[in-house]
Amino acid sequence: MTDAWGQFKSFDGKKFKAMDAEFTRGASNLIGGKDLTACFQCAKCSAGCPVSDKVNIQIHEVMRMLLFGLKEVLETDMVWLCTTCYTCQERCPQGIEITDILFGLKNMAFKKRIAPPGYSGARQSLYDKGRLYEPTDWERDDLGLDPVPVLNIEDTKRMLKKTGLMKLEEDV
Ligand code: SF4
Ligand code: SF4
Structure with missing residues:
Protein backbone atom coordinates (compact mmCIF):
# COMPACT_ATOMS: atom_id res chain seq x y z
CA MET A 1 0.00 0.00 0.00
CA THR A 2 1.32 3.42 -0.90
CA ASP A 3 0.66 6.93 0.34
CA ALA A 4 -1.43 7.53 -2.74
CA TRP A 5 -3.78 10.48 -3.02
CA GLY A 6 -7.25 10.08 -1.55
CA GLN A 7 -9.03 10.32 1.79
CA PHE A 8 -10.63 6.90 1.75
CA LYS A 9 -7.89 4.43 2.54
CA SER A 10 -9.57 1.22 3.53
CA PHE A 11 -12.78 -0.55 4.50
CA ASP A 12 -11.15 -1.63 7.77
CA GLY A 13 -13.13 -0.31 10.73
CA LYS A 14 -15.24 1.89 8.48
CA LYS A 15 -18.90 2.25 9.36
CA PHE A 16 -21.24 3.49 6.69
CA LYS A 17 -24.29 5.39 7.88
CA ALA A 18 -26.60 4.74 5.00
CA MET A 19 -26.62 3.65 1.46
CA ASP A 20 -27.57 6.55 -0.72
CA ALA A 21 -29.97 5.36 -3.40
CA GLU A 22 -29.84 8.77 -5.05
CA PHE A 23 -26.09 8.43 -5.47
CA THR A 24 -26.47 4.99 -7.05
CA ARG A 25 -29.07 6.42 -9.39
CA GLY A 26 -26.64 9.18 -10.37
CA ALA A 27 -23.90 6.62 -11.01
CA SER A 28 -26.31 4.54 -13.10
CA ASN A 29 -26.86 7.55 -15.30
CA LEU A 30 -23.16 7.90 -16.09
CA ILE A 31 -21.93 6.60 -19.42
CA GLY A 32 -21.56 2.86 -18.80
CA GLY A 33 -23.40 3.06 -15.50
CA LYS A 34 -26.56 1.36 -16.69
CA ASP A 35 -24.90 -2.06 -16.30
CA LEU A 36 -23.70 -1.58 -12.74
CA THR A 37 -26.03 -4.25 -11.42
CA ALA A 38 -24.50 -6.81 -13.79
CA CYS A 39 -21.24 -6.82 -11.83
CA PHE A 40 -20.90 -10.14 -9.99
CA GLN A 41 -17.60 -9.25 -8.31
CA CYS A 42 -15.36 -11.67 -10.15
CA ALA A 43 -12.50 -9.13 -9.78
CA LYS A 44 -11.18 -9.88 -13.27
CA CYS A 45 -11.01 -6.12 -13.76
CA SER A 46 -8.73 -5.66 -10.76
CA ALA A 47 -6.57 -8.62 -11.74
CA GLY A 48 -5.56 -6.84 -14.94
CA CYS A 49 -5.39 -3.28 -13.64
CA PRO A 50 -1.87 -1.83 -13.99
CA VAL A 51 -2.29 0.41 -10.93
CA SER A 52 -3.77 -2.26 -8.66
CA ASP A 53 -0.67 -2.28 -6.47
CA LYS A 54 -0.70 1.52 -6.18
CA VAL A 55 -4.27 2.10 -4.99
CA ASN A 56 -6.03 1.62 -1.69
CA ILE A 57 -9.31 0.46 -3.19
CA GLN A 58 -9.45 -1.88 -6.16
CA ILE A 59 -11.61 -1.23 -9.19
CA HIS A 60 -14.02 -4.13 -8.47
CA GLU A 61 -14.52 -2.62 -4.99
CA VAL A 62 -15.26 0.73 -6.61
CA MET A 63 -17.97 -0.99 -8.63
CA ARG A 64 -19.51 -2.43 -5.49
CA MET A 65 -19.36 0.89 -3.67
CA LEU A 66 -21.25 2.50 -6.53
CA LEU A 67 -23.94 -0.13 -6.42
CA PHE A 68 -24.28 0.24 -2.66
CA GLY A 69 -24.54 4.01 -2.91
CA LEU A 70 -21.42 4.66 -0.88
CA LYS A 71 -20.47 8.22 -1.76
CA GLU A 72 -17.02 7.76 -0.21
CA VAL A 73 -16.09 6.17 -3.50
CA LEU A 74 -15.42 9.68 -4.81
CA GLU A 75 -12.66 10.01 -2.23
CA THR A 76 -10.83 6.87 -3.27
CA ASP A 77 -7.49 7.22 -4.99
CA MET A 78 -8.62 4.80 -7.72
CA VAL A 79 -10.68 7.58 -9.26
CA TRP A 80 -7.63 9.72 -10.00
CA LEU A 81 -4.87 7.13 -10.29
CA CYS A 82 -6.72 5.23 -13.01
CA THR A 83 -4.71 5.60 -16.22
CA THR A 84 -7.83 5.05 -18.37
CA CYS A 85 -6.05 2.20 -20.14
CA TYR A 86 -9.37 0.33 -20.66
CA THR A 87 -7.89 -3.02 -19.62
CA CYS A 88 -10.62 -3.59 -17.04
CA GLN A 89 -13.30 -2.81 -19.58
CA GLU A 90 -11.80 -5.22 -22.10
CA ARG A 91 -11.58 -7.98 -19.48
CA CYS A 92 -15.00 -7.66 -17.88
CA PRO A 93 -17.03 -10.79 -18.68
CA GLN A 94 -20.21 -8.77 -18.21
CA GLY A 95 -19.21 -6.17 -20.78
CA ILE A 96 -19.47 -3.34 -18.26
CA GLU A 97 -17.97 -0.08 -19.49
CA ILE A 98 -15.88 0.34 -16.37
CA THR A 99 -13.39 2.90 -17.65
CA ASP A 100 -16.15 5.09 -18.99
CA ILE A 101 -17.77 5.00 -15.56
CA LEU A 102 -14.46 6.16 -14.10
CA PHE A 103 -14.42 9.17 -16.41
CA GLY A 104 -17.83 10.07 -14.99
CA LEU A 105 -16.59 9.60 -11.44
CA LYS A 106 -13.74 12.00 -12.08
CA ASN A 107 -16.26 14.61 -13.14
CA MET A 108 -18.47 13.92 -10.14
CA ALA A 109 -15.51 14.18 -7.75
CA PHE A 110 -14.15 17.35 -9.34
CA LYS A 111 -17.52 19.04 -9.06
CA LYS A 112 -17.41 18.33 -5.35
CA ARG A 113 -13.85 19.69 -5.15
CA ILE A 114 -12.44 16.26 -4.44
CA ALA A 115 -9.35 16.14 -6.61
CA PRO A 116 -5.59 16.32 -6.27
S1 SF4 B 1 -14.72 -7.72 -14.25
FE1 SF4 B 1 -16.80 -6.87 -14.49
S2 SF4 B 1 -18.12 -8.33 -13.43
FE2 SF4 B 1 -16.03 -8.74 -12.74
S3 SF4 B 1 -15.79 -7.51 -10.87
FE3 SF4 B 1 -15.05 -6.28 -12.57
S4 SF4 B 1 -16.81 -5.07 -13.20
FE4 SF4 B 1 -17.58 -6.74 -11.95
S1 SF4 C 1 -8.83 1.76 -16.96
FE1 SF4 C 1 -8.16 2.36 -14.91
S2 SF4 C 1 -9.18 0.94 -13.52
FE2 SF4 C 1 -9.29 0.07 -15.57
S3 SF4 C 1 -7.52 -1.29 -15.72
FE3 SF4 C 1 -6.88 0.69 -16.56
S4 SF4 C 1 -6.00 1.79 -14.81
FE4 SF4 C 1 -7.17 0.08 -13.97
Whole structure:
Protein backbone atom coordinates (compact mmCIF):
# COMPACT_ATOMS: atom_id res chain seq x y z
CA MET A 1 0.00 0.00 0.00
CA THR A 2 1.32 3.42 -0.90
CA ASP A 3 0.66 6.93 0.34
CA ALA A 4 -1.43 7.53 -2.74
CA TRP A 5 -3.78 10.48 -3.02
CA GLY A 6 -7.25 10.08 -1.55
CA GLN A 7 -9.03 10.32 1.79
CA PHE A 8 -10.63 6.90 1.75
CA LYS A 9 -7.89 4.43 2.54
CA SER A 10 -9.57 1.22 3.53
CA PHE A 11 -12.78 -0.55 4.50
CA ASP A 12 -11.15 -1.63 7.77
CA GLY A 13 -13.13 -0.31 10.73
CA LYS A 14 -15.24 1.89 8.48
CA LYS A 15 -18.90 2.25 9.36
CA PHE A 16 -21.24 3.49 6.69
CA LYS A 17 -24.29 5.39 7.88
CA ALA A 18 -26.60 4.74 5.00
CA MET A 19 -26.62 3.65 1.46
CA ASP A 20 -27.57 6.55 -0.72
CA ALA A 21 -29.97 5.36 -3.40
CA GLU A 22 -29.84 8.77 -5.05
CA PHE A 23 -26.09 8.43 -5.47
CA THR A 24 -26.47 4.99 -7.05
CA ARG A 25 -29.07 6.42 -9.39
CA GLY A 26 -26.64 9.18 -10.37
CA ALA A 27 -23.90 6.62 -11.01
CA SER A 28 -26.31 4.54 -13.10
CA ASN A 29 -26.86 7.55 -15.30
CA LEU A 30 -23.16 7.90 -16.09
CA ILE A 31 -21.93 6.60 -19.42
CA GLY A 32 -21.56 2.86 -18.80
CA GLY A 33 -23.40 3.06 -15.50
CA LYS A 34 -26.56 1.36 -16.69
CA ASP A 35 -24.90 -2.06 -16.30
CA LEU A 36 -23.70 -1.58 -12.74
CA THR A 37 -26.03 -4.25 -11.42
CA ALA A 38 -24.50 -6.81 -13.79
CA CYS A 39 -21.24 -6.82 -11.83
CA PHE A 40 -20.90 -10.14 -9.99
CA GLN A 41 -17.60 -9.25 -8.31
CA CYS A 42 -15.36 -11.67 -10.15
CA ALA A 43 -12.50 -9.13 -9.78
CA LYS A 44 -11.18 -9.88 -13.27
CA CYS A 45 -11.01 -6.12 -13.76
CA SER A 46 -8.73 -5.66 -10.76
CA ALA A 47 -6.57 -8.62 -11.74
CA GLY A 48 -5.56 -6.84 -14.94
CA CYS A 49 -5.39 -3.28 -13.64
CA PRO A 50 -1.87 -1.83 -13.99
CA VAL A 51 -2.29 0.41 -10.93
CA SER A 52 -3.77 -2.26 -8.66
CA ASP A 53 -0.67 -2.28 -6.47
CA LYS A 54 -0.70 1.52 -6.18
CA VAL A 55 -4.27 2.10 -4.99
CA ASN A 56 -6.03 1.62 -1.69
CA ILE A 57 -9.31 0.46 -3.19
CA GLN A 58 -9.45 -1.88 -6.16
CA ILE A 59 -11.61 -1.23 -9.19
CA HIS A 60 -14.02 -4.13 -8.47
CA GLU A 61 -14.52 -2.62 -4.99
CA VAL A 62 -15.26 0.73 -6.61
CA MET A 63 -17.97 -0.99 -8.63
CA ARG A 64 -19.51 -2.43 -5.49
CA MET A 65 -19.36 0.89 -3.67
CA LEU A 66 -21.25 2.50 -6.53
CA LEU A 67 -23.94 -0.13 -6.42
CA PHE A 68 -24.28 0.24 -2.66
CA GLY A 69 -24.54 4.01 -2.91
CA LEU A 70 -21.42 4.66 -0.88
CA LYS A 71 -20.47 8.22 -1.76
CA GLU A 72 -17.02 7.76 -0.21
CA VAL A 73 -16.09 6.17 -3.50
CA LEU A 74 -15.42 9.68 -4.81
CA GLU A 75 -12.66 10.01 -2.23
CA THR A 76 -10.83 6.87 -3.27
CA ASP A 77 -7.49 7.22 -4.99
CA MET A 78 -8.62 4.80 -7.72
CA VAL A 79 -10.68 7.58 -9.26
CA TRP A 80 -7.63 9.72 -10.00
CA LEU A 81 -4.87 7.13 -10.29
CA CYS A 82 -6.72 5.23 -13.01
CA THR A 83 -4.71 5.60 -16.22
CA THR A 84 -7.83 5.05 -18.37
CA CYS A 85 -6.05 2.20 -20.14
CA TYR A 86 -9.37 0.33 -20.66
CA THR A 87 -7.89 -3.02 -19.62
CA CYS A 88 -10.62 -3.59 -17.04
CA GLN A 89 -13.30 -2.81 -19.58
CA GLU A 90 -11.80 -5.22 -22.10
CA ARG A 91 -11.58 -7.98 -19.48
CA CYS A 92 -15.00 -7.66 -17.88
CA PRO A 93 -17.03 -10.79 -18.68
CA GLN A 94 -20.21 -8.77 -18.21
CA GLY A 95 -19.21 -6.17 -20.78
CA ILE A 96 -19.47 -3.34 -18.26
CA GLU A 97 -17.97 -0.08 -19.49
CA ILE A 98 -15.88 0.34 -16.37
CA THR A 99 -13.39 2.90 -17.65
CA ASP A 100 -16.15 5.09 -18.99
CA ILE A 101 -17.77 5.00 -15.56
CA LEU A 102 -14.46 6.16 -14.10
CA PHE A 103 -14.42 9.17 -16.41
CA GLY A 104 -17.83 10.07 -14.99
CA LEU A 105 -16.59 9.60 -11.44
CA LYS A 106 -13.74 12.00 -12.08
CA ASN A 107 -16.26 14.61 -13.14
CA MET A 108 -18.47 13.92 -10.14
CA ALA A 109 -15.51 14.18 -7.75
CA PHE A 110 -14.15 17.35 -9.34
CA LYS A 111 -17.52 19.04 -9.06
CA LYS A 112 -17.41 18.33 -5.35
CA ARG A 113 -13.85 19.69 -5.15
CA ILE A 114 -12.44 16.26 -4.44
CA ALA A 115 -9.35 16.14 -6.61
CA PRO A 116 -5.59 16.32 -6.27
CA PRO A 117 -4.57 20.02 -6.24
CA GLY A 118 -2.58 19.69 -9.46
CA TYR A 119 -5.76 19.29 -11.50
CA SER A 120 -7.09 22.74 -10.64
CA GLY A 121 -3.67 24.19 -11.35
CA ALA A 122 -3.52 22.48 -14.74
CA ARG A 123 -6.95 23.81 -15.66
CA GLN A 124 -5.95 27.35 -14.66
CA SER A 125 -2.72 27.10 -16.61
CA LEU A 126 -4.65 25.97 -19.68
CA TYR A 127 -6.95 28.93 -19.32
CA ASP A 128 -4.25 31.53 -18.56
CA LYS A 129 -1.53 30.37 -20.93
CA GLY A 130 -3.20 28.04 -23.39
CA ARG A 131 -0.94 25.18 -22.40
CA LEU A 132 -0.27 22.85 -19.52
CA TYR A 133 3.47 23.12 -19.63
CA GLU A 134 5.47 26.29 -20.18
CA PRO A 135 8.41 25.65 -22.49
CA THR A 136 11.37 27.92 -21.92
CA ASP A 137 13.56 29.71 -24.44
CA TRP A 138 16.73 28.06 -23.14
CA GLU A 139 15.28 24.61 -23.70
CA ARG A 140 14.46 25.54 -27.28
CA ASP A 141 17.79 27.26 -27.69
CA ASP A 142 19.56 24.03 -26.74
CA LEU A 143 17.72 22.39 -29.60
CA GLY A 144 18.51 25.19 -32.05
CA LEU A 145 14.89 26.34 -32.18
CA ASP A 146 13.43 29.85 -32.32
CA PRO A 147 12.16 31.45 -29.08
CA VAL A 148 8.85 30.25 -27.72
CA PRO A 149 6.12 31.56 -30.04
CA VAL A 150 3.53 33.84 -28.45
CA LEU A 151 0.14 32.16 -28.42
CA ASN A 152 -3.09 33.93 -29.10
CA ILE A 153 -5.19 32.29 -26.43
CA GLU A 154 -8.36 34.31 -26.73
CA ASP A 155 -10.08 31.56 -28.75
CA THR A 156 -8.95 28.97 -26.20
CA LYS A 157 -10.32 31.07 -23.36
CA ARG A 158 -13.61 31.52 -25.15
CA MET A 159 -13.88 27.81 -25.78
CA LEU A 160 -13.04 26.88 -22.19
CA LYS A 161 -15.60 29.33 -20.90
CA LYS A 162 -18.22 27.97 -23.24
CA THR A 163 -17.63 24.37 -22.18
CA GLY A 164 -18.12 25.38 -18.54
CA LEU A 165 -14.74 23.92 -17.57
CA MET A 166 -13.85 26.91 -15.45
CA LYS A 167 -16.98 26.62 -13.34
CA LEU A 168 -17.30 22.89 -12.81
CA GLU A 169 -17.38 23.04 -9.03
CA GLU A 170 -20.82 23.00 -7.47
CA ASP A 171 -21.67 25.51 -4.78
CA VAL A 172 -21.27 24.00 -1.35
S1 SF4 B 1 -14.72 -7.72 -14.25
FE1 SF4 B 1 -16.80 -6.87 -14.49
S2 SF4 B 1 -18.12 -8.33 -13.43
FE2 SF4 B 1 -16.03 -8.74 -12.74
S3 SF4 B 1 -15.79 -7.51 -10.87
FE3 SF4 B 1 -15.05 -6.28 -12.57
S4 SF4 B 1 -16.81 -5.07 -13.20
FE4 SF4 B 1 -17.58 -6.74 -11.95
S1 SF4 C 1 -8.83 1.76 -16.96
FE1 SF4 C 1 -8.16 2.36 -14.91
S2 SF4 C 1 -9.18 0.94 -13.52
FE2 SF4 C 1 -9.29 0.07 -15.57
S3 SF4 C 1 -7.52 -1.29 -15.72
FE3 SF4 C 1 -6.88 0.69 -16.56
S4 SF4 C 1 -6.00 1.79 -14.81
FE4 SF4 C 1 -7.17 0.08 -13.97
